[in-house]
Amino acid sequence: MKEELGIEIAPGVASMEHMFDHEFMGDRNRVVVSCYRVTVEQTDCVRHNDGEVVWGQWMPVPELIEMLQKESFVPGGLAMWLETLRRGLVT
Numbered sequence: 001m002k003e004e005l006g007i008e009i010a011p012g013v014a015s016m017e018h019m020f021d022h023e024f025m026g027d028r029n030r031v032v033v034s035c036y037r038v039t040v041e042q043t044d045c046v047r048h049n050d051g052e053v054v055w056g057q058w059m060p061v062p063e064l065i066e067m068l069q070k071e072s073f074v075p076g077g078l079a080m081w082l083e084t085l086r087r088g089l090v091t
Contacts, residue, residue: 015039024079
């Protein structure tokens with residue numbers, strides 16, 4: 001898992017802590033997603049690998065919540081975000 005994360009967004013992953021798993025049942029698929037708290041060696045080492053991640057950016061939670069009202073998101077990703085909020089894991 002750590003190696004896959006290194007390929008997709010951050011080659012300098014220092015640690016990973018499993019937080020929870022969440023099942024999402026969509027119209028076309030069933031997905032079980034695992035949520036991890038990830039620590040990286042340097043914040044500038046996080047990058048989104050073209051072809052793996054369409055778009056990504058660090059943003060304050062209020063801006064993200066506003067964006068969720070205006071933009072379309074992958075249903076499973078949106079469900080995971082809402083579950084993270086429900087569990088109080090967002091600061």
